Amino acid sequence: MADRLITVKDLKVSFMTASGEIQAVRGVDFHLDRGETLAIVGESGCGKSVTVQTLMRLLQEPPAVIKSGSIRYTNGDIDMDIAARTDKQMRAYRGKEFSMIFQDAMTSLNPTTRVGRQIAEGILRHQDMSAGEAKERAVELLARTGLPAPETVYKRYPHTLSGGQRQRVMIAMALSCNPAVLFADEPTTALDVTIQAQILNLMNDIKRQRNMSIIFITHNLGVVARMADRVAVMYAGQIVEAGSLRDIFYGPRHPYTWGLLGSVPDLRMNLSARLASIPGTPPDLFSPPAGCPFAARCAHCMKVCMEVVPGEYAVSEGHMARCWLLDAECETEVIPPVGRDKTVFKTERKEEVHG
Amino acid sequence: MADGVLLDVQHLKKYFRIGRRQMLHAVDDVSFQIRAGETLGLVGESGCGKTTVGRTLARLYEPDGGRILFHGQDIGAWSRRDIKKNNLSSKIQMIFQDPYASLNPYFTIGEIIAEGLELHHIGENRAERNEMVCELLERVGLHREHANRFPHEFSGGQRQRVGIARALALNPEFIICDEATSALDVSVQAQVLNMLIDLKESMGLTYLVVAHDLSLVRYISDRVAVMYLGQLVEAGSVGEVYGRPMHPYTIGLLDAVPIADPDYEADHVSAPIQGDIGSPVNPGPGCRFAGRCPYADEECRQKTPELAEMGEDHQVACFHPVR
Numbered sequence: 001m002a003d004r005l006i007t008v009k010d011l012k013v014s015f016m017t018a019s020g021e022i023q024a025v026r027g028v029d030f031h032l033d034r035g036e037t038l039a040i041v042g043e044s045g046c047g048k049s050v051t052v053q054t055l056m057r058l059l060q061e062p063p064a065v066i067k068s069g070s071i072r073y074t075n076g077d078i079d080m081d082i083a084a085r086t087d088k089q090m091r092a093y094r095g096k097e098f099s100m101i102f103q104d105a106m107t108s109l110n111p112t113t114r115v116g117r118q119i120a121e122g123i124l125r126h127q128d129m130s131a132g133e134a135k136e137r138a139v140e141l142l143a144r145t146g147l148p149a150p151e152t153v154y155k156r157y158p159h160t161l162s163g164g165q166r167q168r169v170m171i172a173m174a175l176s177c178n179p180a181v182l183f184a185d186e187p188t189t190a191l192d193v194t195i196q197a198q199i200l201n202l203m204n205d206i207k208r209q210r211n212m213s214i215i216f217i218t219h220n221l222g223v224v225a226r227m228a229d230r231v232a233v234m235y236a237g238q239i240v241e242a243g244s245l246r247d248i249f250y251g252p253r254h255p256y257t258w259g260l261l262g263s264v265p266d267l268r269m270n271l272s273a274r275l276a277s278i279p280g281t282p283p284d285l286f287s288p289p290a291g292c293p294f295a296a297r298c299a300h301c302m303k304v305c306m307e308v309v310p311g312e313y314a315v316s317e318g319h320m321a322r323c324w325l326l327d328a329e330c331e332t333e334v335i336p337p338v339g340r341d342k343t344v345f346k347t348e349r350k351e352e353v354h355g
Numbered sequence: 356m357a358d359g360v361l362l363d364v365q366h367l368k369k370y371f372r373i374g375r376r377q378m379l380h381a382v383d384d385v386s387f388q389i390r391a392g393e394t395l396g397l398v399g400e401s402g403c404g405k406t407t408v409g410r411t412l413a414r415l416y417e418p419d420g421g422r423i424l425f426h427g428q429d430i431g432a433w434s435r436r437d438i439k440k441n442n443l444s445s446k447i448q449m450i451f452q453d454p455y456a457s458l459n460p461y462f463t464i465g466e467i468i469a470e471g472l473e474l475h476h477i478g479e480n481r482a483e484r485n486e487m488v489c490e491l492l493e494r495v496g497l498h499r500e501h502a503n504r505f506p507h508e509f510s511g512g513q514r515q516r517v518g519i520a521r522a523l524a525l526n527p528e529f530i531i532c533d534e535a536t537s538a539l540d541v542s543v544q545a546q547v548l549n550m551l552i553d554l555k556e557s558m559g560l561t562y563l564v565v566a567h568d569l570s571l572v573r574y575i576s577d578r579v580a581v582m583y584l585g586q587l588v589e590a591g592s593v594g595e596v597y598g599r600p601m602h603p604y605t606i607g608l609l610d611a612v613p614i615a616d617p618d619y620e621a622d623h624v625s626a627p628i629q630g631d632i633g634s635p636v637n638p639g640p641g642c643r644f645a646g647r648c649p650y651a652d653e654e655c656r657q658k659t660p661e662l663a664e665m666g667e668d669h670q671v672a673c674f675h676p677v678r
């Protein structure tokens with residue numbers, strides 16, 4: 001039996017700005033089990049960061065507002081709805097239950113405090129340890145991230161470290177209190193491939209050793225293939241397809257997922273092959289379209305797509321996509337241009353479309 | 356000079372003085388050629404000197420040594436006056452990573468593109484220049500109506516197209532793209548890459564594409580050069596370098612690239628190169644990769660390996676190339 005840690009239902013998050021409401025997250029459902037890595041992929045601005053920051057309640061509220069939905073978190077004695085907690089109540093859980101690694105380590109490290117001390121302070125806040133023990137543990141964590149001479153790194157200030165070194169310090173800090181869930185928001189995007197490979201290996205080792213769960217945000221589909229157990233594909237504030245790693249890479253069902261997989265250069269693609277670029281740009285979240293958010297760019301767009309948001313269709317156990325092409329009544333037959341499974345597929349609607 | 360070579364870079368050096376006795380060897384004896392109509396990709400870790408190579412070729416930096424032969428003339432030795440007289444800044448254009456920072460927010464897109472035309476006295480009058488601007492916008496997949504809009508009204512991909520239109524306005528022969536698509540959306544990046552490829556074919560352009568995304572460089576380039584700490588370690592046709600990498604660094608770099616294929620990743624055990632890239636400040640003798648190289652020996656630590664021909668259009672600088 002899977003040990004479910006997080007269950008998100010119908011989460012909607014908006015930003016109330018002077019020029020209007022930006023509907024950043026528009027009704028997402030997903031879950032996270034213990035010991036698994038869920039990757040969230042999608043265009044820039046589709047709501048990936050806002051989603052995970054809401055899970056830790058890190059967004060400034062206002063301007064951010066949780067418009068609806070629940071985020072149930074269960075772990076041992078804890079059973080709570082994060083969406084109903086206050087920032088103050090959440091503080092007790094940050095670091096210990098969840099922690100976060102950001103793309104830019106500089107923004108989350110304190111520039112005026114030696115990095116080792118920052119890690120040790122985090123440990124002391126949540127764990128019953130002496131200052132000496134906390135320091136020892138901080139040095140040990142720094143060593144585990146592959147930083148050479150961890151004792152000297154302990155004494156350095158953030159600006160004296162390179163980007164890759166700072167990122168490793170932040171990973172040490174995020175892991176220092178043994179969190180049950182690690183949120184990693186583009187943790188390696190700013191790094192070189194060789195350093196990236198070291199850090200991905202480290203995260204996978206720690207995940208296995210401690211049965212930690214990870215939500216990993218990235219644009220890089222190669223990183224997804226290396227890290228994820230399951231994948232959620234986001235587009236314009238919605239999850240348009242979700243499934244196991246193999247479902248998404250080998251049997252994708254949503255036209256946006258096809259476009260995404262086809263538009264990223266791959267080291268092994270034929271040298272004369274041409275990338276399939278998706279024409280157009282993502283919709284404006286000030287006034288999201290009435291129907292399918294991908295309609296304006298979709299080569300298979302039908303009349304219904306422009307009028308009604310498609311519901312979730314179950315493709316197989318654990319694999320769902322939101323596209324009218326999957327409807328049993330849809331007469332258009334499209335063979336997926338990417339993936340291994342080249343059959344047309346129709347299904348019963350999993351849930352009725354609201355409104 | 357070999358046939359059709361547009362740019363012949365010989366022993367190029369660019370050092371930065373940092374502090375009193377410290378010299379940062381950003382580009383240290385780099386040689387390569389680019390044939391007209393060809394795309395050369397330049398890859399390597401952060402800080403290895405890729406941008407510095409690009410900026411020096413565009414004469415935004417003064418070279419500290421070597422020659423830059425463009426159409427056979429050593430533009431590296433040109434004075435500011437020569438550069439101006441020969442209109443070099445219109446022949447060699449650079450497109451940068453951040454499409455927003457490089458566009459003046461107070462000017463319309465039309466004004467931004469027309470500015471270069473005016474500066475280089477292209478077009479008879481305003482009306483003619485406006486028509487040229489509209490044609491350029493269409494050429495990069497935008498609309499003529501966009502000429503009256505401001506940069507902030509455009510998405511990242513559209514702004515990058517504006518940047519490209521501005522570069523094309525001056526009829527360049529050689530374009531240096533420095534991480535030109537790395538700030539873009541995944542799907543929009545593909546649009547811009549395809550557009551660059553099409554423009555190259557329709558306008559006979561030559562590119563130097565600087566990026567650290569190895570898959571992207573493989574997609575867009577004909578030939579590729581791999582840099583490490585200010586020096587070239589391997590170069591050649593894309594098929595050769597990606598298909599039969601011989602330098603231990605290139606092999607490690609390619610091995611570290613995650614592949615978007617779950618089955619491949621499940622079977623592939625990656626043993627990443629350990630350690631950081633090292634410092635380009637006052638480098639000593641020997642191979643600069645020796646500190647991270649599994650095959651390093653005494654010879655490697657004492658002598659500097661030179662690029663040597665290893666096959667059909669394939670050069671490697673290593674005492675113990677892997678075959």
Ligand SMILES: Nc1ncnc2c1ncn2[C@@H]1O[C@H](COP(=O)(O)OP(=O)(O)OP(=O)(O)O)[C@@H](O)[C@H]1O
Binds near residue numbers: 015042045049050
């Ligand atoms: N503080 C804010 N105020 C107003 N709008 C915001 C704010 N933060 C995010 N948004 C908007 O919410 C939407 C979702 O943003 P989010 O940061 O989640 O995107 P993302 O998927 O993480 O993109 P990226 O890949 O570029 O990081 C975007 O349209 C963004 O402009």
Ligand SMILES: Nc1ncnc2c1ncn2[C@@H]1O[C@H](COP(=O)(O)OP(=O)(O)OP(=O)(O)O)[C@@H](O)[C@H]1O
Binds near residue numbers: 401402
């Ligand atoms: N103006 C400058 N003054 C001093 N040092 C510089 C200057 N410009 C670059 N450098 C140094 O020269 C080296 C090469 O820098 P460069 O920007 O060319 O690297 P790069 O390969 O483009 O890296 P990245 O992939 O991070 O863009 C680096 O060590 C850098 O710190």
Ligand code: SF4
Binds near residue numbers: 292296
């Ligand atoms: S619902 Fe319609 S527009 Fe949306 S992805 Fe499916 S076919 Fe395309």
Ligand code: SF4
Binds near residue numbers: 649651660672673
């Ligand atoms: S010259 Fe020696 S140290 Fe340098 S890459 Fe080759 S084997 Fe390694």
Ligand SMILES: [Mg+2]
Binds near residue numbers: 185
């Ligand atoms: Mg983000």
Ligand SMILES: [Mg+2]
Binds near residue numbers: 405406407
């Ligand atoms: Mg650079």
